[in-house]
Amino acid sequence: MKKNEEKIEKEENITSSTLEKRRKITSAGYTMAMTALVLAFIIVINLLAGSLSTDVRTIDLTNGDIFTLTDVTKNYLNKLEKDVNIYLILEDITNRNDDLSRLLEVYDDASEHIVVSTVNPAQNPTFMENREYVSEGSIIVECGDRFRGVELSTMYVSSKDSATGNTSYYYDMEGQITSAIDYVVSEDIPKAYLLKSTTRDSFSSSLLTDIAKQNIDIESIEVSKDNPIPEDGDIVILDLPIADITNEEYEQITSFMDKGGSLLMFEHYNIPEDTYLTNIEKLLEKYNISVEYGAAIEANTSYMYNSQAYFGKPVLVKHEITQDLIDSETNLIVAMGDAINIGEERDGLTIEPLLTSTPKAYYKDASFKKGSASTSMTQLSTDPVGTFNYAVAVTDKISEEVSSKLVYISSYAFAKAEQFENLVGTGNAQFVVKCLQWLANQEETISIPMKSRTYSNLVYTINAQQRILYVIVIIIPAAVLAYGVYVWFRRRKR
Numbered sequence: 001m002k003k004n005e006e007k008i009e010k011e012e013n014i015t016s017s018t019l020e021k022r023r024k025i026t027s028a029g030y031t032m033a034m035t036a037l038v039l040a041f042i043i044v045i046n047l048l049a050g051s052l053s054t055d056v057r058t059i060d061l062t063n064g065d066i067f068t069l070t071d072v073t074k075n076y077l078n079k080l081e082k083d084v085n086i087y088l089i090l091e092d093i094t095n096r097n098d099d100l101s102r103l104l105e106v107y108d109d110a111s112e113h114i115v116v117s118t119v120n121p122a123q124n125p126t127f128m129e130n131r132e133y134v135s136e137g138s139i140i141v142e143c144g145d146r147f148r149g150v151e152l153s154t155m156y157v158s159s160k161d162s163a164t165g166n167t168s169y170y171y172d173m174e175g176q177i178t179s180a181i182d183y184v185v186s187e188d189i190p191k192a193y194l195l196k197s198t199t200r201d202s203f204s205s206s207l208l209t210d211i212a213k214q215n216i217d218i219e220s221i222e223v224s225k226d227n228p229i230p231e232d233g234d235i236v237i238l239d240l241p242i243a244d245i246t247n248e249e250y251e252q253i254t255s256f257m258d259k260g261g262s263l264l265m266f267e268h269y270n271i272p273e274d275t276y277l278t279n280i281e282k283l284l285e286k287y288n289i290s291v292e293y294g295a296a297i298e299a300n301t302s303y304m305y306n307s308q309a310y311f312g313k314p315v316l317v318k319h320e321i322t323q324d325l326i327d328s329e330t331n332l333i334v335a336m337g338d339a340i341n342i343g344e345e346r347d348g349l350t351i352e353p354l355l356t357s358t359p360k361a362y363y364k365d366a367s368f369k370k371g372s373a374s375t376s377m378t379q380l381s382t383d384p385v386g387t388f389n390y391a392v393a394v395t396d397k398i399s400e401e402v403s404s405k406l407v408y409i410s411s412y413a414f415a416k417a418e419q420f421e422n423l424v425g426t427g428n429a430q431f432v433v434k435c436l437q438w439l440a441n442q443e444e445t446i447s448i449p450m451k452s453r454t455y456s457n458l459v460y461t462i463n464a465q466q467r468i469l470y471v472i473v474i475i476i477p478a479a480v481l482a483y484g485v486y487v488w489f490r491r492r493k494r
Contacts, residue, residue: 067103077181086177087140100137138152179214192211193220193233195223195236195238201240203237210417210426210432211433235264236253240267244278245283247279264407264436266411267338288343289394294339296363300361302358322434330427336413337355337390338410342392350397351393351394353391355391391414
């Protein structure tokens, strides 16, 4: 009996051991199978993720979304019909700019008509023979026989404010690349001539860059009897005169416009005393507009910057030039803007305001700027009050087929746009580019502002500053105090 019991116990131990081994084998097999399944799942997910476009598989957390294409570029690429090659010129991989390389991947994924590739000139020495030279790490954009080189240095922009000494840093990669694509696929590039003279102040360098990005070819020239405005010009730019234009310049400009040319004019904020702009005034009178070289001072605190009345926020009037800026709620600034008087329209002549003050603005006459009277901006009872024009657009229909255009801007804050970027960003530069597009009859708008590489301070109008002050100093403390009294009262009743 005892032997039978021992035999049964032994058989039970063997069965239990066998079952335990089987369970271990089954568990190990299950673990291996699940591990293989997870690995296969991870591999499939990685393969699927790798096939997705860059903007889908990556998240752009940069300041200014530098790796995210703007709607302007996306819409432009969606309508692109020609094949474009973008070549990254790179001999040494260590010289590659990671920011540019990542953005180029975004362009490659954004359109089937764009192909991005890397070229090593050392291995392919014939590549650069018939193309524009660019330095290491830069790109060449090409479509058919047209090409444009874009230097890496032009994609990283710095701008120094002469008033504060502060330097701002910007990315201009998207603006430069999209502009280059538009250049190589376009057949007609507008030409603008900037009249060069010692009697005129000059554009800011960043504004010239913005104009070039819009694919408006701009060139400085000196006009004389033997050197007229070239016939291939579409626009003449007269920037910030501190003295009158010459008789020859007047004749050249009027002749140019009578043939259907366009003119962009800016006004300087400080015309020297006893300076007479006879020819400029005669040119404006030809198109029924006039100025007094004073200053419209904004009195509406919702349209004033930094408690400075001569830094006004203009009202944008609906027009082909301003519509995109109105839609995007772009901020602009007018500094020491003169009032532009609009005369009666004649047959074929249309005059439209672009930028105005609010109805609360008041006007200081020319003596305010020239120093013949007190320089105080305080409003006097004798100062006219009303809505004043800061910029106007003129269309002169010369014949059924030919029209001439003029834009006059009475504030230097637009020709010197970079000096005011700390207040309104690139708004003023965008306005100037929009004016040139209208003057050149450019249908496609691809103006892409630079993206800040630094965090800028928030800038508010005086009225907004007061509202914020009331909320922080009065409303929030009062609410906290009221809640405290309420809690104290409830506890006391208990």
